[in-house]
Amino acid sequence: MQRTDRRDFLRAAAAGVAAAGLVGAAGAADPKVQRRTLGSTGFEVGILGLGLGSQFVAGFKDKPEECLAVLERALEVHGINYWDTANGYGLSQQMIAPAVKKHREQIILVSKSGQRTYDGFKRELDKTLRETGTDHLQCFFMHDLKPADNLDAMETGCVKAAREARDQGVIQNYGFTGHTSAAVLCEAIRRFSPDLVLTVFPASGRGKDYETQLLPLAREKKIGVVAMKTVRQAQQAGLQGSDMPRYAMSLEGISTVIVGLDSVAHLDQNAQMAANFTPLNAAQMASLADRLRIATEGMTPPWQTPGYQDGRLV
Numbered sequence: 001m002q003r004t005d006r007r008d009f010l011r012a013a014a015a016g017v018a019a020a021g022l023v024g025a026a027g028a029a030d031p032k033v034q035r036r037t038l039g040s041t042g043f044e045v046g047i048l049g050l051g052l053g054s055q056f057v058a059g060f061k062d063k064p065e066e067c068l069a070v071l072e073r074a075l076e077v078h079g080i081n082y083w084d085t086a087n088g089y090g091l092s093q094q095m096i097a098p099a100v101k102k103h104r105e106q107i108i109l110v111s112k113s114g115q116r117t118y119d120g121f122k123r124e125l126d127k128t129l130r131e132t133g134t135d136h137l138q139c140f141f142m143h144d145l146k147p148a149d150n151l152d153a154m155e156t157g158c159v160k161a162a163r164e165a166r167d168q169g170v171i172q173n174y175g176f177t178g179h180t181s182a183a184v185l186c187e188a189i190r191r192f193s194p195d196l197v198l199t200v201f202p203a204s205g206r207g208k209d210y211e212t213q214l215l216p217l218a219r220e221k222k223i224g225v226v227a228m229k230t231v232r233q234a235q236q237a238g239l240q241g242s243d244m245p246r247y248a249m250s251l252e253g254i255s256t257v258i259v260g261l262d263s264v265a266h267l268d269q270n271a272q273m274a275a276n277f278t279p280l281n282a283a284q285m286a287s288l289a290d291r292l293r294i295a296t297e298g299m300t301p302p303w304q305t306p307g308y309q310d311g312r313l314v
Helices: 003-019 054-060 064-077 092-106 118-132 151-155 158-168 182-192 209-221 232-237 245-249 264-275 282-295
Strands: 035-037 044-046 048-051 082-084 108-113 139-142 174-178 196-200 224-228 254-260
Touching (some): 044 254, 048 264, 054 064, 054 092, 092 108, 092 118, 118 139, 158 174, 174 182, 182 209, 224 245, 245 254
Parallel strands (some): 048 082, 082 108, 174 196, 196 224, 224 254
Antiparallel strands (some): 035 044
């Protein structure tokens, strides 16, 4: 697509999104984001969750007072209670510790380990508990599952450690995250019966394996599904970011959609959308998917590039 054609397309797409009712109305009476049940965990979570990876760290790492204030605004003003961090997210776990200490009972706190061995997984779990200042997590994920991972070795390694930690009450649930293969996540679901799965649901993935294979399987098994990477391609293409999570929120079986937190303005914009959320109909979802595919033609999603590491500063 030529540059002038792309500019015309983006201008028309923005108008089309507004016309389709994708933009939330200003001044809504209820400022709290809507909530859903997180699979069979029993937790009620906001349909918008906090992604506390690279954008969050870059935006607030040298601003402890602002960091605490924005986290408290997310929780107390908007009701966003699902907080997503990881051992691979630099200073994230230490940065959120003051807010966790003040509001622990209100937060669904999840973190992740990239370790596949029994000892490595336990070591990173202990590190998360120490850095966040808590004695338990609502979920601890095995991070970034790939087709090359040896599931046999994981069964006696990190999966065994996760099951033991759940039995001991140190974690209440365990799960898997992945960016590159719906098939390996489906295999992990069938083999290990996790409580949660966190994976990619951009609008450009409409009709692909994550929606047609993984999501139905998760619904059948009553596994909580958390969506990510809904906004990243929109930023690449110059589309309106706050509208993109609405696509994933409209998919049956998605409990919450995590979006990177990097400013109060973006927090408020996304929270307003999630407070006023109404599901997109099939035609709106197809239209949004088509627009995003056209706008990102020739672009490779960052999480599909060689060497990509989730949440790391680049």
